[in-house]
Amino acid sequence: MSAVNEKWSDLAVRLASGGAMVLIGLWGVWAGEHVFHAMVAIICGLMIWELVRMLQPADAGVAAQLGLLAASATGASIYLPVGFALPILLAPAMVGFGQLKSYRAIYMIFTVMVLLAGFGMMSVRDDLGFQWMLWLVLVVVATDVVGYFAGRLIGGPKFWPRVSPKKTWAGTVFGWIGAAAVGGYFVVTAGAGPQLIGISVALSMASQMGDISESAIKRRLGVKDSSNLIPGHGGLLDRFDGMLGASVFLLIIGPFISFPPGIG
Incomplete structure (x- = not known):
């Protein structure tokens, strides 16, 4: 394979899957409210699942549990007053910190970032x-x-x-x-x-x-x-x-x- 072909070898697959993501994402953003909240919660949960699988690949159970907890916390947060939503959003980071055997700081920082980002996106859609x-x-x-x-x-x-x-x-x-x-x-x-x-x-x-x-x-x-x-x-x-x-x-x-x- 030439250098030029190798440089663009992933373009077709990227465009196809990227186009599908754009369509689904636009539908979710357009629908708003509960549909968008559910979409964001699921995405956040899956991202935490991926994160834990990278940090502790031998323990699929912990990854699934923390992913589910993160999705639940994200989805619930938007329906609560901000003062009550904040501890809910931080809870998965604290719970996972106690369950992981290594890379705890990385997990905690990224989990907080993921859940706050999810809350931020839902707030932008709901408020603006x-x-x-x-x-x-x-x-x-x-x-x-x-x-x-x-x-x-x-x-x-x-x-x-x-x-x-x-x-x-x-x-x-x-x-x-x-x-x-x-x-x-x-x-x-x-x-x-x-x-x-x-x-x-x-x-x-x-x-x-x-x-x-x-x-x-x-x-x-x-x-x-x-x-x-x-x-x-x-x-x-x-x-x-x-x-x-x-x-x-x-x-x-x-x-x-x-x-x-x-x-x-």
Whole structure:
């Protein structure tokens, strides 16, 4: 196989499974409320299952239990006042910390991140509506897709070759540009202030931080993918790591920037 063919060898499978994910995801975002809550809860539970399977592969039972607990906590949290939701969201991290035999800090940090991201996504959809949940998704997708093609077409210096050998600076920067374009589109169509462009780029960076963090964990554990649930993409953690970073970042900064900026 030539170097060019090898570079694009996974494209067809990635596009097919990626297209299916987009359709299912858009349906869930459009439906909102209980449908979206259930979808997010299931995804969060599966991500924790993948995480535990990577950290403690010999104990499938613990992975299943903690995944189910995480899904239940995520789903329940959105129906509770925030003051009661927060301890529910943190509980799976504390329970798993006591059950795992190694890599407890990694498990605890990532579990908190996953569940807070799930809560953040549900809150954006419930409080701000379909339009702004779509904006969040498009920022992350543009970062990933534009970065993927730019990195392979342009190449150049690697971002962090020891951890993520395929990620380039060209792909990283063009991911920011793609996110800025999404922000600019919503400035024009949704009447948001121009600060939304900067926020979109910041979320793009947070998305890439989530991606590189998950890559660093996989490199440390010696695994290629978090699971094989999604053909061409690996597992849900591999696919949604960017959404985790972006969602948690938006959850943190939202109260400080009166999001969406320039509206209401």
